[in-house]
Amino acid sequence: MGLYDSQRDPDEQRRAFTSGEVPVSVVGLGKMGLPLAAVYAETAGEVIGVDVDQGVVDGINEGRSHIKGEPGLSDLVAEQVEAGRLRATTSAAEAAEAAAVHVVIVPTPLTDDHEPDLGALTAAVEGIGEGLSKGDLVVVECTVPPGTCEGRVRPLLSSVSGLDEDEFGVAFCPERTSSGRALKDIRGAYPKVVGGADEESGRAAELIYGELTSNDIVPMADATSAEAVKLFEGVYRDVNIALANELAKLDRDLGIDVNEAIDAANTQPFCDIHTPGPGVGGHCIPFYPYFIMKYTETDTPLLRTAREVNDSMPAHTVHLLADGLEAMGRDVDGSTVAVLGITYRAGVEETRKTPAAGVIDGLNARGAKVLAADPLIDDIESFGATPVDAADIPDEDVDAVVLVTAHEEFADIDWGRLEDALLVDGRGVLEEWCGEGDYRILTIGGGERVSGQ
Numbered sequence: 524m525g526l527y528d529s530q531r532d533p534d535e536q537r538r539a540f541t542s543g544e545v546p547v548s549v550v551g552l553g554k555m556g557l558p559l560a561a562v563y564a565e566t567a568g569e570v571i572g573v574d575v576d577q578g579v580v581d582g583i584n585e586g587r588s589h590i591k592g593e594p595g596l597s598d599l600v601a602e603q604v605e606a607g608r609l610r611a612t613t614s615a616a617e618a619a620e621a622a623a624v625h626v627v628i629v630p631t632p633l634t635d636d637h638e639p640d641l642g643a644l645t646a647a648v649e650g651i652g653e654g655l656s657k658g659d660l661v662v663v664e665c666t667v668p669p670g671t672c673e674g675r676v677r678p679l680l681s682s683v684s685g686l687d688e689d690e691f692g693v694a695f696c697p698e699r700t701s702s703g704r705a706l707k708d709i710r711g712a713y714p715k716v717v718g719g720a721d722e723e724s725g726r727a728a729e730l731i732y733g734e735l736t737s738n739d740i741v742p743m744a745d746a747t748s749a750e751a752v753k754l755f756e757g758v759y760r761d762v763n764i765a766l767a768n769e770l771a772k773l774d775r776d777l778g779i780d781v782n783e784a785i786d787a788a789n790t791q792p793f794c795d796i797h798t799p800g801p802g803v804g805g806h807c808i809p810f811y812p813y814f815i816m817k818y819t820e821t822d823t824p825l826l827r828t829a830r831e832v833n834d835s836m837p838a839h840t841v842h843l844l845a846d847g848l849e850a851m852g853r854d855v856d857g858s859t860v861a862v863l864g865i866t867y868r869a870g871v872e873e874t875r876k877t878p879a880a881g882v883i884d885g886l887n888a889r890g891a892k893v894l895a896a897d898p899l900i901d902d903i904e905s906f907g908a909t910p911v912d913a914a915d916i917p918d919e920d921v922d923a924v925v926l927v928t929a930h931e932e933f934a935d936i937d938w939g940r941l942e943d944a945l946l947v948d949g950r951g952v953l954e955e956w957c958g959e960g961d962y963r964i965l966t967i968g969g970g971e972r973v974s975g976q
């Protein structure tokens with residue numbers, strides 16, 4: 524039964540949706556898509572997941588989750604597959620034919636020249652169009668440039684399906700989820716923003732998410748407004764991290780520990796300066812500013828500058844390390860440096876735009892021998908470093924260690940055996956991890972202060 528139908532009784536629609544009479548397809552079964560599909564299955568009763576990766580599909584059909592570090596997800600996937608409420612296929616057409624609600628959450632990355640790459644979205648939407656029926660609703664959850672749903676998705680669905688644009692619904696309902704807490708977020712950690720390409724699309728989407736989330740719905744005037752909300756959240760974060768990073772670079776000019784000053788500044792509610800670090804990675808925050816910059820005529824110098832500041836942090840981190848070694852009478856050229864962390868964020872198996880890449884490149888360029896450890900990544904060589912188990916680093920006679928990503932496993936390193944090494948702490952955790960001892964710890968923003976002594 525299609526929900527895009529203002530003549531139907533909403534209560535009857537809700538009953539149908541939550542009793543398996545409105546099959547849902549979820550296209551894209553990755554870090555966000557699989558948790559989303561599992562919660563849809565838990566709520567709606569019949570979900571067909573679609574992914575281009577046969578291994579992903581096979582694993583799910585065997586009741587297994589391929590996503591690491593998501594509390595509760597493995598059990599929920601196993602439970603929903605066992606109950607026959609969730610299955611997966613590589614056939615977009617099969618899923619589109621069966622479903623009345625089609626959810627898209629495929630990657631929307633950037634090309635090398637910072638153009639939004641909507642290739643996966645276009646392929647997914649074409650697949651849905653092949654099986655779209657009158658009364659169906661298409662929900663886009665992956666982040667897209669403003670105007671995509673109304674200007675690209677809806678016309679494409681119409682041309683592929685042969686339906687008029689007012690015979691089916693399109694809504695943008697952004698995924699406001701963080702890896703590591705996906706189920707909690709999807710089920711209602713935050714209000715759910717919903718924007719319909721037309722009024723009936725918005726109504727139908729609100730009805731669905733009213734069942735999925737325990738939190739409020741935030742209805743927007745249209746899909747483009749909802750697309751903008753998601754991007755505004757992301758660029759707010761990128762700009763504020765850039766502010767923290769720019770202030771961190773003033774530590775020696777000011778002769779202070781900038782992190783201490785940021786913490787103090789944030790003790791009043793009008794200030795929320797984020798945390799300085801070795802860079803901003805992932806396929807979200809560093810990408811979203813370009814979804815605005817490339818799609819608006821008006822110049823956006825703040826967004827552009829924030830990207831430049833954040834992208835300068837890997838080099839700044841290497842500069843700190845080289846200076847620190849020099850102060851110890853050592854030269855980074857010919858030194859052995861261990862890089863801790865390849866992924867962009869702790870606990871998340873994602874390396875797109877990771878700051879670690881820039882740190883490793885910078886160290887190699889300065890003639891260092893670079894080792895690297897990451898509990899989630901196997902192919903460390905491709906980043907230009909020699910893989911090493913974190914536990915073995917004290918045996919490697921390293922001159923320096925630089926922490927880029929604070930995977931909790933690194934806390935178990937025998938830090939007591941690294942008192943002769945320079946420790947560059949990109950994430951402000953080493954004083955706690957090292958405890959008492961005679962360490963040389965430099966932090967980003969910490970100035971000349973060499974803590975741990």
Ligand SMILES: NC(=O)C1=CN([C@@H]2O[C@H](COP(=O)(O)OP(=O)(O)OC[C@H]3O[C@@H](n4cnc5c(N)ncnc54)[C@H](O)[C@@H]3O)[C@@H](O)[C@H]2O)C=CC1
Binds near residue numbers: 664701
């Ligand atoms: N990862 C995050 O923290 C968040 C991501 N998002 C949005 O969600 C999107 C997806 O993110 P993730 O799930 O992290 O990506 P991911 O890379 O973990 O998973 C994407 C999945 O989509 C599949 N796929 C690619 N092209 C496809 C196609 N044409 N048809 C079907 N499946 C296809 C891939 O095989 C993969 O399994 C992002 O691009 C972003 O816009 C939104 C909020 C949070």
Ligand SMILES: CC(=O)N[C@@H]1[C@@H](OP(=O)(O)OP(=O)(O)OC[C@H]2O[C@@H](n3ccc(=O)[nH]c3=O)[C@H](O)[C@@H]2O)O[C@H](C(=O)O)[C@@H](O)[C@@H]1O
Binds near residue numbers: 701756760801
């Ligand atoms: C506004 C917001 O908080 N967005 C979240 C963000 O999650 P994401 O997984 O990208 O992680 P993140 O915490 O933003 O970190 C991104 C990058 O920025 C770095 N980072 C983060 C915060 C900070 O104060 N300093 C800093 O250097 C992180 O180390 C990482 O390399 O982006 C997600 C997304 O939109 O994909 C979104 O759903 C999440 O809620």
